[in-house]
Amino acid sequence: xxxxxxxxxxxxxxxxxxxxxxxxRWSDFHGWLYIxxxxxxxxxYFAIPISIFYLISKKKDDIPxxxxxxxxxxxxxxxxxxxxxxxxxxxxxxxxxxxxxxLITAIVSWLAxxxxxxxxxxxxSLKSPQQLNAIVIERTQQLKxxxxxxxxxxxxxxxxxxxxxxxxxxxxxxxxxxxHLLKDELENDNNPEIVSELIRRIxxxxxxxxxxxxxxxxxxxxxxxxxxxVQEVNVRELVDEIIVENEILVRSNETLIRLHLDKETLPYxxxxxxxILYNLIINAIxxxxxxxxxxxxxxxxxxxxNKYEIVVKDNGLGIDLTIYRxxxxxxxxxxxxxxxGSGIGLYIIRKIIENKGGTINVESTVDGGTIFKIIL
Amino acid sequence: MQTNNSILLVxxxxxxxxxxxxxxxxxGNSKSIQSVKNGKEALNYILENCLxxxxxxxxxxxxxxxxxxxxxxxxxxxxxxxxxxxYIEAFKIFILTSSSNPKDVEIxxxxxxxxxxxxxxxxxxVKLLIE
Numbered sequence: 001x002x003x004x005x006x007x008x009x010x011x012x013x014x015x016x017x018x019x020x021x022x023x024x025r026w027s028d029f030h031g032w033l034y035i036x037x038x039x040x041x042x043x044x045y046f047a048i049p050i051s052i053f054y055l056i057s058k059k060k061d062d063i064p065x066x067x068x069x070x071x072x073x074x075x076x077x078x079x080x081x082x083x084x085x086x087x088x089x090x091x092x093x094x095x096x097x098x099x100x101x102x103l104i105t106a107i108v109s110w111l112a113x114x115x116x117x118x119x120x121x122x123x124x125s126l127k128s129p130q131q132l133n134a135i136v137i138e139r140t141q142q143l144k145x146x147x148x149x150x151x152x153x154x155x156x157x158x159x160x161x162x163x164x165x166x167x168x169x170x171x172x173x174x175x176x177x178x179x180h181l182l183k184d185e186l187e188n189d190n191n192p193e194i195v196s197e198l199i200r201r202i203x204x205x206x207x208x209x210x211x212x213x214x215x216x217x218x219x220x221x222x223x224x225x226x227x228x229x230v231q232e233v234n235v236r237e238l239v240d241e242i243i244v245e246n247e248i249l250v251r252s253n254e255t256l257i258r259l260h261l262d263k264e265t266l267p268y269x270x271x272x273x274x275x276i277l278y279n280l281i282i283n284a285i286x287x288x289x290x291x292x293x294x295x296x297x298x299x300x301x302x303x304x305x306n307k308y309e310i311v312v313k314d315n316g317l318g319i320d321l322t323i324y325r326x327x328x329x330x331x332x333x334x335x336x337x338x339x340x341g342s343g344i345g346l347y348i349i350r351k352i353i354e355n356k357g358g359t360i361n362v363e364s365t366v367d368g369g370t371i372f373k374i375i376l
Numbered sequence: 377m378q379t380n381n382s383i384l385l386v387x388x389x390x391x392x393x394x395x396x397x398x399x400x401x402x403x404g405n406s407k408s409i410q411s412v413k414n415g416k417e418a419l420n421y422i423l424e425n426c427l428x429x430x431x432x433x434x435x436x437x438x439x440x441x442x443x444x445x446x447x448x449x450x451x452x453x454x455x456x457x458x459x460x461x462x463y464i465e466a467f468k469i470f471i472l473t474s475s476s477n478p479k480d481v482e483i484x485x486x487x488x489x490x491x492x493x494x495x496x497x498x499x500x501x502v503k504l505l506i507e
Contacts, residue, residue: 174496176496177392177399177498181395181398181399
């Protein structure tokens with residue numbers, strides 16, 4: 001303890017030893033070689049941290065591991081200091097100070113070793129400029145793709161708005177035309193038969209406006225994937241419900257609906273599944289063949305890859321897919337003109353299914369029937 | 377003013393056809409008005425009535441809707457210009473539509489058409505197209 005106290009209290013004292021020049025036999029050349037080399041090392045070890053400091057101060061936010069760099073600067077500075085002290089000892093033999101400087105250098109060196117050890121895994125994970133460049137190129141490509149997607153979505157939106165406005169304007173234009181005719185009729189001939197015919201048509205067009213607005217609401221709703229009520233849906237019950245709600249249509253066409261169910265229930269939004277089956281069943285009846293009674297077969301299969309497949313097969317008019325395949329599921333497209341339709345049913349079905357990650361496909365034979373295959 | 381124009385309405389909207397028919401009749405400018413529900417029916421009508429020697433019912437004016445099931449107005453124009461290139465000039469073809477999509481105008485203008493009329497048809501518009 002006394003030695004330690006003595007060491008620190010006399011840290012700068014040099015009386016206990018001869019200066020190094022006088023210790024042993026140094027030739028001038030040998031001594032100055034030692035001294036100048038030590039000073040040169042010290043100067044270099046002083047310049048390196050200054051360069052690093054300059055670098056850090058300029059690019060502080062871009063350089064990783066700034067704390068380690070500070071430690072390095074300290075490490076190099078203290079190494080340099082040992083060489084300075086080594087040179088000074090030729091005239092001023094402060095060996096205590098020399099030992100202290102060595103101790104400080106040893107501590108800082110080991111701190112640097114430990115810190116370096118800690119950051120090695122992190123440093124290894126850093127990307128090289130080439131790797132970063134490749135990532136930038138890949139991300140740019142992704143951005144371009146999503147930009148193209150947005151452009152396409154925008155175009156879809158545009159054509160949706162024009163289609164919607166067309167479908168709304170058509171009956172409104174009719175109402176306008178009919179009102180002109182009605183006014184004219186009332187002012188001139190005032191034939192009660194024509195007047196009531198015109199009023200009947202105005203009423204009909206008004207209903208069309210109303211149902212178009214309802215359809216548009218449905219379309220907007222289906223965009224946001226509202227069907228969250230996932231539950232075990234009993235398919236047989238659901239089909240019965242659809243039949244009861246559309247009894248007049250089903251009965252008057254003497255429709256035969258057969259169910260072929262692997263499982264009675266399947267997990268899905270009840271409302272969504274009802275919408276899907278409703279549209280397919282009603283379509284099958286509406287576009288029935290005039291030469292035979294409508295028959296609809298509904299298959300529910302549990303597939304090998306744990307998915308549910310629903311197949312709805314009818315014996316109706318069929319669709320010429322060589323012409324209409326691309327347009328089949330698009331909004332406001334209709335393929336038969338002898339039956340009133342809005343052109344939104346299949347669009348809504350596809351939206352619901354795809355929003356939930358499923359697919360829908362169609363096979364059809366003109367005048368043979370249509371098969372819709374849905375993977376939920 | 378001519379009074380012997382026969383007119384073919386091509387539109388799946390039967391009420392629209394009803395209105396057009398009434399208004400054209402009232403204007404007294406047409407001896408015959410026929411209506412068909414889509415482009416395909418219109419092509420058939422033209423085949424039946426314009427290619428024979430007896431052309432009484434061959435229309436001079438065609439009022440064509442654009443958006444129709446089975447065959448729309450664009451496909452009708454395409455078929456007509458490909459299959460009956462000599463005839464297309466013989467008709468006055470007017471687009472009669474509720475569409476305000478500039479793309480529709482653009483596509484229709486690629487074919488031989490004589491005008492683009494927004495619905496509803498009224499007496500003034502009839503006057504314009506007959507002249």
